[in-house]
Amino acid sequence: MTALVKLQLCGVRKAFGKKKVLQGVDLVIPQGKSMVVIGGSGTGKSVMIKCVLGLIHPDEGSILVDGQETVGLDFRGRDRMMKKFGMLFQGAALFDSMKVWENVAFALVNGRGMDRKDAYGVAVEKLKAVGLEEAVAHLYPAELSGGMQKRVGLARAIATNPEIIFFDEPTTGLDPIMADVINDLIVASTKDLGATTLSITHDMASVRKIADYVAMIYEGRIIWTGAVDDLDHSGNPYVDQFIHGRAEGPISFGVSAA
Numbered sequence: 001m002t003a004l005v006k007l008q009l010c011g012v013r014k015a016f017g018k019k020k021v022l023q024g025v026d027l028v029i030p031q032g033k034s035m036v037v038i039g040g041s042g043t044g045k046s047v048m049i050k051c052v053l054g055l056i057h058p059d060e061g062s063i064l065v066d067g068q069e070t071v072g073l074d075f076r077g078r079d080r081m082m083k084k085f086g087m088l089f090q091g092a093a094l095f096d097s098m099k100v101w102e103n104v105a106f107a108l109v110n111g112r113g114m115d116r117k118d119a120y121g122v123a124v125e126k127l128k129a130v131g132l133e134e135a136v137a138h139l140y141p142a143e144l145s146g147g148m149q150k151r152v153g154l155a156r157a158i159a160t161n162p163e164i165i166f167f168d169e170p171t172t173g174l175d176p177i178m179a180d181v182i183n184d185l186i187v188a189s190t191k192d193l194g195a196t197t198l199s200i201t202h203d204m205a206s207v208r209k210i211a212d213y214v215a216m217i218y219e220g221r222i223i224w225t226g227a228v229d230d231l232d233h234s235g236n237p238y239v240d241q242f243i244h245g246r247a248e249g250p251i252s253f254g255v256s257a258a
Contacts, residue, residue: 012061086162
């Protein structure tokens, strides 16, 4: 990784009572690259992202964005930092009471004070970038299929032309063909922006499609990081078990055959 570092986590720890979720996470994401973090449920992936976004305060460690420390930022500093970020939530997480274009333009209108007419134009542009016609802008989320909702969520994530985009399980609940469509749209839209991306997913097809680099988190630590092309010969038994979906291996799920 020789590019400039956009996002860096150093020794990030977070516990909830006696439950130690993050136990010293170290991760480096180069500018303009796509990092995908894999790992089983409960290994700390979502908590890690929430720490970066400031939704959860880490107990220890450093989180640098463009070399600037973000842990402990005041409200104004956090608000300024968050303008660099976009997010595609698991399940799209659209506002049911708002039309599609209002969902896409939400941060433009409410976060940046853009005129609604101008924001509508941006929303339509971003919807077209993810393969949706202008007519969709006037529908409500409930009138859309799951795949279309994901596209709208992606359009919202890129609406502000963010420098960093997070993708939380972007293909969950989609059939394999639609999942591949979403993966292609993620690659195309982020490359058009030149964005740095951090994704968490269980979907190995997504990993292979969208990642430049892959990291595996296990028991609250990053246990392997490498280029996506090195994934199949990582030399790490935990990675090997996970990517091939094997029940037997060093990762224990607390179940045994009858």
